[in-house]
Amino acid sequence: MKIAIAGAGAMGSRFGTMLKRAGNDVILIDPWAEHVDKINHDGLQIDTDNGSEQFQIPAFLPQDVDFQPELVVLFTKSMGLVTMLKAIEPILTPETKIVCLLNGLGHTEVIEKYIPKANIFMGVTLWTAALLGAGHVKLVGDGSIEIQNIDPAEADAAKKICAVFDDAGLKATYSSNVMFSIWRKACVNGTLNTLCTLLDCNIAEFGGLPQSNDLVRTIVAEFGKVAANEGVLLNVDEVAQHIAKLYDPSQAGEHYPSMYQDLILHHRLTEIDYLNGYVAAQAAKLNLQTPVCQVLTEMVHAKEQLLVK
16 A cells, blocks of 8 residues: 655654555655655664664655655644645545544544545554654554544445554554544543643652542543533543553553653643643533643643743
């Protein structure tokens, strides 16, 4: 299959590498010129527990793509989604399918401005990776993917995409309720990403705080109010217990979440408007009360003002 990975950071590079190894015709698309140049000149440097290698895969700036993909896999940051879609719009056809694997909420409405709704497939992944520098990624651990069609008539197409991913070792399964999984993951990010960033700690350190349980349950309950309006039912106890398991260092306890890495380490803008900010904005439209998500969103934006120059 001809596949374009739109957003070749850590996760995009991981998926692109695995899909290309499986025999697909794959390119990477990313706006970071130094990253693109490094990959094209030296290959993508991939570090794993077994060592390091230079992997040859074509990379393009969004405006320079000369490739007609059958499938586009979106791995941009949420705030870069519109910019990426506008840039690659010339290569999208009525037959192009898009799989969205972004963190956060509210992406379907954006994507359907660029391609037919029947061609949109939403997914959630538990794979992880780290971008160490231009043209340099670290791939560790295991993962999986869930994918589902948005249009009820496109289940077969979704299952074919799952098969392509599964053949590449990405452990893809067809989901009957991917929006539940997306909201559940958003709860993880809306608690751990946001709070670890504001408190300047890793996941285990947050979990060790006496306030952690009450904070998590309050935020998840607010997410649940908006999710229910979108037809997704979240059980606060189940989601809170799921999050608590991640405090263990053998799980994700020693990890500093991606929002922390973006803002605290690299002084980059965050995805807060697609997590707690999305919940607060939607709640305001629905006349629902989500005061904690509103305050957390404002605090992260205030921290951005201080750190992002």
